[in-house]
Structures are given as structure tokens and as C-alpha cells.
Amino acid sequence: MKKAVAVVAVLLVLVLLAVLAGGILFRPRLESDPPQISLSTNADTVGATPFAIIVGDAGAGLKSVSVTLSQGGSDQTLASEVFAQPVAEQRIPVALSKVPGLKEGPVTLRVVARDASIRNWLAGNEAKFEKTLTVDITPPTLELVADDRYVNFGGVGAIVYKVSADTAKSGVKFGDRFYPGFPAVIQDHPDHYFALFAHAYDVPADARPSLIATDKAGNTREMRLAYELKNVKYKKSTIALTDNFLQNKVAPLLDDVASKQGTPKEIFVAVNKRLRKVNEDKIAEITTKATPSILWNGAFVQLTNSKVEANFADLRTYTYNGEAADTAYHLGYDLSVTKNVPVEAANSGTVAFAGPLGIYGNTVILDHGLGLFTLYGHLNSFDVKVGDSVTKRQPLGKTGETGLAAGDHLHYGVYLDGVAVLPVEWWDPKWIEDNVQPKLAGHTGTETAVAQQAAKPHKANKKRSR
Numbered sequence: 001m002k003k004a005v006a007v008v009a010v011l012l013v014l015v016l017l018a019v020l021a022g023g024i025l026f027r028p029r030l031e032s033d034p035p036q037i038s039l040s041t042n043a044d045t046v047g048a049t050p051f052a053i054i055v056g057d058a059g060a061g062l063k064s065v066s067v068t069l070s071q072g073g074s075d076q077t078l079a080s081e082v083f084a085q086p087v088a089e090q091r092i093p094v095a096l097s098k099v100p101g102l103k104e105g106p107v108t109l110r111v112v113a114r115d116a117s118i119r120n121w122l123a124g125n126e127a128k129f130e131k132t133l134t135v136d137i138t139p140p141t142l143e144l145v146a147d148d149r150y151v152n153f154g155g156v157g158a159i160v161y162k163v164s165a166d167t168a169k170s171g172v173k174f175g176d177r178f179y180p181g182f183p184a185v186i187q188d189h190p191d192h193y194f195a196l197f198a199h200a201y202d203v204p205a206d207a208r209p210s211l212i213a214t215d216k217a218g219n220t221r222e223m224r225l226a227y228e229l230k231n232v233k234y235k236k237s238t239i240a241l242t243d244n245f246l247q248n249k250v251a252p253l254l255d256d257v258a259s260k261q262g263t264p265k266e267i268f269v270a271v272n273k274r275l276r277k278v279n280e281d282k283i284a285e286i287t288t289k290a291t292p293s294i295l296w297n298g299a300f301v302q303l304t305n306s307k308v309e310a311n312f313a314d315l316r317t318y319t320y321n322g323e324a325a326d327t328a329y330h331l332g333y334d335l336s337v338t339k340n341v342p343v344e345a346a347n348s349g350t351v352a353f354a355g356p357l358g359i360y361g362n363t364v365i366l367d368h369g370l371g372l373f374t375l376y377g378h379l380n381s382f383d384v385k386v387g388d389s390v391t392k393r394q395p396l397g398k399t400g401e402t403g404l405a406a407g408d409h410l411h412y413g414v415y416l417d418g419v420a421v422l423p424v425e426w427w428d429p430k431w432i433e434d435n436v437q438p439k440l441a442g443h444t445g446t447e448t449a450v451a452q453q454a455a456k457p458h459k460a461n462k463k464r465s466r
């Protein structure tokens, strides 16, 4: 008898353990939380840009999901899935512009999801989601009002255009680069947009940009821009690196990059490649934050009495002991006067940056509005700080030889939306009068075309070249 009692007791304990283990194992399958349903977008108007329906169930996992669209009394199923194994999360992509028969206007999106819980007589917990969206699959309209017949290689083009009121973003797209357009800057035509764009020094001659307009549903219209590219001769130069320059100018800059190890040549390459890239990225970051109004006034000015020591987009080869060490594009003009002379603002604007900037040494960057910036490098001292408003020819500091500079000079650069552009155009009053001013004054059409034909681009370049 005692034995039998003991066996029953052991069996009872085993059954209890089994029930406990089962409870722990199957607890998720007993949960009562329904699945979570959300959309990857908050937009009420949807179109070309796909979005996703995100369905998840942290407990038992998902068992099934169905998605339907209702419009004008008819329903169509977008997705209907039953999962063999419960899944924690499922993303269902939706591209409304690709749904056959869907018309523009309101549409109701319905999602029903069930989890793998054994509640509700094994049916699981159900979640329902419903949202009315507006379908818009028509891109904005785009009309080119004025453009340039000629653009200089490395230089800037200016266009005027109109877009429909639903446009959320517009401008000129050139490869990976984007040059935004600005409304309310053209006299008497507040609804017109003005955009500057660059045919950059590093872009193939036969490449052309597109004017694009995108609405808030992501529908985009593109229009290829046409112009004749004027060749600008860029020079190649060779600069011999001396041990003195490497020790006193290059090596100290390595504080800004990781390693101080290596041969003089390796140290130069670290500065010329890695630090230059870090510095150019920083300049691009500063000069892509455009002010949406014009802060400049007329032609830009070259530093008084300065001599041009080096041109824009020269391809420099640096040599050490007669061997090529590295190359770099020189993205500005080197201007020299005497030592420690006042550096003048090329035009009115605001100070976007004032501080040390690696190879450029002590640097000031001015924001002239509409994406246009000027850069002043190798300064000995500063007379301005970030946020200051400056007028044309106002002193920004004194020239020096900070950064990667052999001798006292000003490195002067012009940037448009993060891209280095030909400075001579902006020094040339005739180029501005012909290409920029008529468009901003609202004079377009034949008048501009005639003015452009008469334009003699980069005359100043020839005059200033050595």
C-alpha cells in the first residue's frame, strides 16, 4: 500500500511538473494582446513613393495578415498571408501608383491581422486598422521660363522656372548633387523659382542636369536642361615638396588625422588625401545650408592689389625627391599682396564659419544667399565671428600662412551648394549682368537670350591667368 501511495505521489509530481512546464512553454500562446499595425509614413497623400505596412506581434507571433483597398464601393485585396510558423514582424510594401485600376482621390486601406494565440477558441487575437488616404499619382507641372545658352566648364548656370502649387521640392539635379530652387526672389514674379547650378570641374563635358519637381506624394517630373558647354582651360602644375615644408607645415597637420608614423611621403599623402577629404566634407556641410534670399550685391571683388599665384581647378602633382607623391585639384585662387594684409569680403553676406579648417588653416566662409558661398583660407587672424553680417570689402581678418601654405597668401574659393565653382565668373560684372541680373529682375525670354549671346565668358580668367 505504502509503495502504491509513493508511486501515485511521484506520478502526481510528474504531472504537476508537466503542467507547469507546459504552462511556461505555451504561455505565449495564451496571451491576449492583439497584433500591432502601423504605417511607415505619416502622410495622408500618397503616390509614387512606396510605403510599408508594419504588422507585429511580440507574444505568440503573427498567424495571418490581410490588406484590402476600398475605392468607390469596390474592394481589392493587396495582400493575404497565412504563416506556417508564427512570425514576430512582417513588413508589407505598398506602391499605390502600381495598383491596377486605382484612381486619384480618397481610398480606404484596411488591415486585419491575427496572432497565433490559442485564445478565443484557438482563433487568436485579432487587430484591425483602417485609414483613408488620398491617392495622388500626377507629378507636378514644370515650366522653364529662362535658362542659359552657355555654361562655362566648372562654372554656374542660372535658370528661372514655374511649378504647380503641389510642389514640395524643386531644383536642379546633376548626378548625386542637388541645387535647390528658391521662390520669391524674382522681382514682380513671386511664384517663379530661381536656381543656380554648377557644371562642376569634375563632371564629364557631355553630362547634363535635370530640372526636377517633386510633390509631397513623391511624384517627380524631370526636364533635361540643354546648354552649350564653354571649355575652360585648366592647368596642370607640379609642386616639389621640400623636407622643410614637410616638417614644418605638413607634419603638424597630422594632429588632425590618426597616424604620425611613416615616411615623409606617406605623411604627405595622409594630409593631402585624408585630411583634405575631411576638410572638403566640412566645407560641403557648411555650404549646403542655403539662405533662401539674396545677400550679395553686384559683382564680387578680388582682394585689392592682389596677384594671382594659382588658378581654380589646377591639377597639382606633388613630387618628393623627383618622384610623384600625390595629386590634388586646387579648388580656388591663390592671391598674394604682401604679408598680413586685410582680407576683404568679396561681397555682402553673413559669416557661416570662422575657425581652423585643416589644410586651409584659419578660414572664414561667407554665406551670400541662394546657395552661394565664398571661402578665405590661410588667415593669420580673424576680425569676424560666426553670425556677423558683413558688407563688401569689410575686413574679415589678415592674410597669413596657416594650414598647408608655403608663404603668406589668401586662398579664395567660391562654393555653390557644396560644390567648388569657377570664381572668375562672380568677379566679372559683365557675366553677372548678362547671366544673373536679368533673370532676377524678371526680364526673361528674348531679352535674356540676346544678352547671353553677347556675353564673353571668362574674359577675366584670361586677363588674370599667368
Ligand SMILES: [Zn+2]
Binding pocket: 310, 330, 332, 333, 334, 410, 411, 412
Ligand atoms: Zn590655394
